Amino acid sequence: MSTLLLTEDETMLQDAARGFLDGAAPVSHLRKLRDTGQTHDAKLWAEMAQMGWTGVLVPEAAGGSDMGHAAACVLAGELGKTLVTSPFISTAVIAATALRQVATDRARDALASIAAGDVIYGLAVDEGHKHDPEGAQLAARAEGNGFRLSGTKGFVVDGGNADRLLVLAKTDAGLTLFDLPADREGITRTGQNMVDARDAATVQFDNVQATGDDVLGAVDDAMTVLRPALEAGQAALSAEMLGLSAGAFAMTVGYLKERKQFGVEIGRFQALQHRAAHLWSETEITLSAVRHAGRKLDEDPANATLAVSLAKARATQTAKLAVIEGVQMHGGIGMTDDFDMGFFMKRARVATEWLGDYGYHAAKVAAARGF
Amino acid sequence: MSEDASETFRTEVRTWLEENCPHEMRDGASGEDAIVWGGRNWKFTSDAQKLWLDRMADKGWTVPNWPVEYGGAGLDRAHHKILIEEMREIGARVPLQSFGIWMLGPALLAFGSHEQKLQYLPPIARGEVRWCQGYSEPGAGSDLASVQTKADSDGDHYIVNGQKIWTSYADKADCIFALVRTDRDAPKHLGITFLLIDMETPGVTTKPIRLISGKSPFCETFFDDVRVPKANVVGTENRGWDVAKHLLTHEREMISGGGQGLLGGRALGAILSAQENGLSDPVLRTEAMACEIDALAVALTLERYKDQAESGGGVGDASAMLKYAGTELNKRRHELMMSAGGADALTWDGKHDGLASDWLRTKANSIEGGTSEVMLSIISRRVLGLPA
Structure with missing residues (x-):
């Protein structure tokens, strides 16, 4: 490699x-x-x-x-x-x-x-409050040569702006992935007022017609197509979260060097120095996992699950630490909307849940490691 | 290295190992009993152990990345990796481990004269001379540059007086590389010299320290009017701190898991599976998963820094991070293993032979070679640029 x-x-x-x-x-x-x-x-x-x-x-x-x-x-x-x-x-x-x-x-x-x-594509996979593709319940009932889709998808990221939707549905003998125009008759999209100020929609499917041409891959076999796509997304999202952590961290270290209290820069206080050094260590370690996930997807995509879940698990933890420390070390100003740190905190929370949180990916790592 | 060249080398290595690695040395053992430290007084536990060391040393494969003229094989990292992979493949034991390989060797390669390299490196590579490290003193722990052991000039010799502490395996070592004070008036970092001393020199005595683990890997070492030739200075007189720092980065990498000596491998998963109820406790299971995730990521980080060192980028002060993360992780891992073992792990022997002792030993990991707190201060100042 x-x-x-x-x-x-x-x-x-x-x-x-x-x-x-x-x-x-x-x-x-x-x-x-x-x-x-x-x-x-x-x-x-x-x-x-x-x-x-x-x-x-x-x-x-x-x-x-x-x-x-x-x-x-x-x-x-x-x-x-x-x-x-x-x-x-x-x-x-x-x-x-x-x-x-x-x-x-x-x-x-x-x-x-x-x-x-x-x-623009939106990914309509999740239904409950946690990522669980295998548990999809939205039904695609066979009808003639095609299907009728009924049910509701939630947390469809970029679903409000999307021209097309990738929809995971339950068919007779498994799960099937559909690629549908977002404006097909029977589809209703409702934009959600997300904490990170970005696009996520709830999408209702009311007897939506789909043909065999709308199926991506094979009927009853969504995962052959969807698993690599989810893993690619999870790796990229891990990278985004690491970038977010680095962005928040740079603001925080900058502040430690300029903010004065008790007559000195607060970066002179060992209590803060050690926390900043620990946070930097965490970002360095997560960086390795994120790089590894990208390499693995390029060079051995059939066996990338462990690498990808490792990256997402680490990235969620690092981003959480980076934004919590970011606000705490900035003190009161970190709590104000005028200051940017809050944006980092809110995006970190949304990105943590999207495509599987820490527990979801930790379980995948544990399974791959034979725990 | 091209794909073809690497496959050719792999085949060569595999064939050679198949013909030369004694079967007794293919059990993958890495515990304390399986380690060969070498030295003038070393007792091999079997003929196979000696044969394996000699054959590997002849190939230069005890120190594969050292230059050939100094006892190595001059392998770059890609070749070195192949050798390690092929050894693992057949469960070959590491033929020789020592502080000479991990610490003094790299320091000599960077700071020693050609004559010093020729004199000291090949015996390390062949396991003929065992070294120990004389750094800490009763009054110089985290504040290492405060060392007081003094070396006074006497013609072409020094007269060394003082005391070292936490000298690992000093009672079994042939020689010691020590930090001594050669200028008491200079600022503390600028009066230190890096000196090589034969332990058989009159005036050198050692005394083992019994630890909470029940073992005595560390000693006190005393110097009482010890005469040492000035030719034994590595680098320049009074500039030993530079050598010491360089060596410390290697020591940190070793302790963080880069070497195979101190952290040798009990697998968390293995202990968990050995306990019937180890996996049924959801709290323990969760903590074990989290530990495993962090362990995998730390291992990849070690890999990434090796890539960086190999590409000429240097690792520098980031080795403090590897030391901090690796040792804290090792302590966490052993706490979990003790939890998984429960009452079975509370005896000095028994089902998880030696686990309790290992667990106690890991508590030193975040102290030796610079405490975790010192590592965080190094990161804070030298990497993040926060004010001192």
Whole structure:
């Protein structure tokens, strides 16, 4: 396997991404969207497409840049540092990975649309308050040559802005994944007022018609297509959370160096020094797990479950620590809405729940390690 | 290394190991009883143990990454990794472990003269001379640069007087690398010299210290008018702190799990499965999962830093993080194993032979080689740039 260091290409990608995002989407960009009641910036998304980011996992034959999962994680990490609002993970990572598992013309066209930045996907998998794809209950009843879908999906990230939805449904002998236009008759989307000010919707399916063409992969066998897609998303989300942790940590260390109390910089106090050093250690350790997950998805995707769940488990813990310490070490100002730390805390909480929380992924690690 | 070259090397290694590793040395044993420390007075427990060491030493594979002229095989990390993988594959024991390999060797490679390297490194590689580390003193623990053991100039010799403490295996070692004060007027970091001393020199005595684990791996070492040639200085007189710091980074990597000596491998999962009710306790199970997750991530971090060192990037002060994280994790792991063992783990022998002793021993991990708190202070100042 390749090393856990960034390659030259990845370093260049990282530098370019940081340079662009510092100008186009600092944290104030998220604040502006929130204050104007928006959850998407079409211009930003188009620029991300132009730079090849939306096509990061799309084959070159379909117009993508096909840079791989490690590169997708690099991008997600940079997006995380300034809490950039975009459907990157749901569309460019999860949907693209799902569509790549399928060798149909329709899938190739959809991949081309993703690379071009022409489509936004939402992932309609969860129903309860915890991630549990295998437990999906939304029914797709066979009818003639097609299906009728009825039920409700919740926490559909980017579902409000989505043009298309990946819908996991229960069929006669298993689970089936559908790729449906979001405006198909019978689909009702209700945007949720999320704490992180980003897009997530509840989506109702009322006798929605689907054909065999709408099925992604094989009927009753959703996981062949969905598992790699979820794992790709989980790895990228881990990278986003690590980026978020780094962003919060940089603010915190900066504050320790400038804030004075008792006549000295508070960074002189050993109680705070050691907590900051511990937090840095945690981010360094999580970085290794995140890099490893990206490499594993690129080089041995059939056996990446352990690596990916390790990354997500670690990333949730590190992000939690980074934002809690971030607020505490900033003191009162950290509690104010005028200050950015709260945005980091809220995004960390949402990202923790999306695609499986610590307990979900810890159980996967334990199973893989034979506990 | 190309795919082809690496496969060729792997085949060579596999064939050689198959022909040369005695069957008794293929049990994968890594416990204290299986370790060969070497030295003038070393007693091999079997002919196979000696044969295995000699054959590996002839190949330069006791220190595979050292230059050939100093007893190594000059392997880069990719080749070294293949060798380790192939040894693991057949459960081959590590033929030789020592502080000479882990600590003094790297320091000599960085700071020693060519003559010193030729004199000291090959005997370490062959397991002929066993070294110990004379750093801490009763008055210089975390504040290591306060060492008071003095070396006064006397022609082309020093006269050394003072006391070291926590000298691991001093009673079994042939030689000691020690920090001594050669200038009492200079600022404390600038009056220290890194000196090599033969333990058989008149005036050197040792006394084992019995620990809470029931064992005595550490000693007090006394120097009473000990004459040491000035040729035994590594680096420059009064600049021993540079050597000491370099060596400490290697020591930290070793303690954090980079070496195979101190943290040798009881697996948490194995103990859990050995206890019928070990897995049925949901609290223990949860804590064990969390520990396993962190252990895997720390292992990957060690891997990443090795990649970085290999690429020439250097690890530097980040080794403090590896030491901190690795040792705290090891303590946590042993607490869990003791919980899993329950009453069965409370005897000095019995079902989990030696676990109680190991558990107690791990408490020193976050003290030796710099305490966890010292590590956090190093990170805080040198990595994060917080004011002192």
